[in-house]
Amino acid sequence: MRPIAEMPRDVAAAVKVVFCDIDDTITTDGRLTGAAYQALEDLSAAGIAVAPITGRPAGWCDMIARFWPVRGVVGENGAFYYAYDWDAHRMIRQLHPVVEEHVTNPHRFERIRQRVENEVPGAAISADQAFRLADLAIDFCEDVPALSDDEVERIAAIFEEEGAIAKISSIHVNGWFGEYDKLTTSRQFATDILGVNIDDANAQIVFVGDSPNDAPMFGFFENSCGVANVRAFEGRLDATPSWIADRVGGAGFHQIAYQILSLR
Template sequence: MRPLSQRPRTETRVVFADIDDTLTTEGLITAPSFSALWALHDAGIAVVPVTGRPAGWCDHIARMWPVAGVVGENGAFYFRYDAAGRRLTRRFVLDEATRAGLQDRLRAIRDRVLAEVPGAAVASDQAYRIHDLAIDFCEDVPPLDRAAVDRIVAIFEAAGATAKVSSIHVNGWFGTYDKLGMMKTFAAEVLGLDLDDPADRTRAVYVGDSPNDEPAFA
C-alpha cells in the first residue's frame, strides 16, 4: 500500500470515501472536509461517498453535495443526480417487489435484537431506509460493549441475513451485495472504469475506517 503522498495526481479519476468517522469528525462534516470535496470536484476528480446511511440521506447527498454520485445502505444502490437534466438516477440491486417481500423478515430480526440485547436500539435513520435494518450501538445510545455488538451480528446471521459493523451501527440485509460490488457497478456504468482491471483500478482511491469497508481493501 503506497502513501497517498507518493501517488501521482494524474492517476486519480475517482475518490470513493466512507462518510461516518471518515469524512465526519464526531458526527459533523467539518469545513476542511467539505472544502476538500469541492477541491476534488473543481480539479475534475469524481467523488463518490460510499456509506451505510439510508436512501433518504443519499437522495440529499446526490443532489446537494459536490459529488458524482453516492453508494448507500452498504451497496444496495447508487444515486446519481444530473443537474443539467434535473434527473436523479437510482440504481438498485434488488427490485421493488423483492425489497417489499423482505420487510417482514427484517422486522422479526429487529424484534429479537431489541428483546435480547439490552441497550440496543433501532437507528434513528431507519425510517429513511429501503433495503436494510440498522441497529444503533453507539450513535444515539450509550456505547455497547463488543460482546453486545457480536450478539447483534449473530442474531442477523442466525436469520440468514448479512450483517456488517460500522463505527456506529450494525447493518443487516438479505443478499450478498456489499459496498465494493456497487462501487464497481457505479465505476463501470458512470465512469467507464473496470475496477477488476489492474490498470483501471489504479485510477481509483478508497478511504474508509470500518469493518464494512473491508471489501474495498481486499
C-alpha cells in the first residue's frame, strides 16, 4: 500500500469514476462530516462519476440515490443498484438476478438468527434490518459494545455453516444466499448506468474502502485506495488497496478525493 500523496499526476488525471464504501470510509465515527460530503460534491462537479458501493440497506440506498451528489448506489453488498434518472424523474432499481428467488422466503434467516443469539452473546440484529431486501446484518460494534475478532469470525462461520455467504464490514457481518458481491453488481451498474466496461476502463476507476467486504474491489481495481483505518484489518484482507491515506474515515476519503482533484 503506497501513500496516496505519491499518486502520480497522470494516474490522478485519468480518473473518471470513484466508487466508495460508506461506513468508516466516508463516515467518521458513524457520522457523515461536511468535509466528506463536500468531497463528493466536488468530485461530481469535476465531472467524475461517483457511486457508493455499500453494505447498507435498500431503504438508505433509495435516499442516497435521490439526494446525494452521486450517479447511483450499489447496496447490500451487491444485491442491487439504484440510480435516479433526473430527466425521467424516476428511480431505476435493478436487483441482482439471484436475489428474487431468495427474498420470497421470509424465513430463510431464522436458523441463523437463533444460532447467533445462542452462540455469540452480545451480537444483535442491525438496527437497519427493517430496511433490507436481501441480507441479514449482525451488529458487532455499531449499536452494541464491540465484540472480539474471534466472536466476529464466529458469526461469519455460522452464516457459512448454514449455506450463506458472509462478509465482514467495519460494523456488521452481512450474510445472504446467492453468489454475488460488491464487484459483481458494480460491474453491472457501470455498464448500465455509466456506459463503462470496468475491465477496459480499470485505470480510470478508483475504489475507496476500509474493511474485508471491500476486498473484491481492492483486488480488482489497480488504483484502489484505503482510508487509514483499513490497517486495522491487515492480515484479514483477501486483497489490499494499492494506495492508502494517512487519515481515517471521512478525513481519509477527503484526502484521497483532493489528491485526485488537485492533480487534474
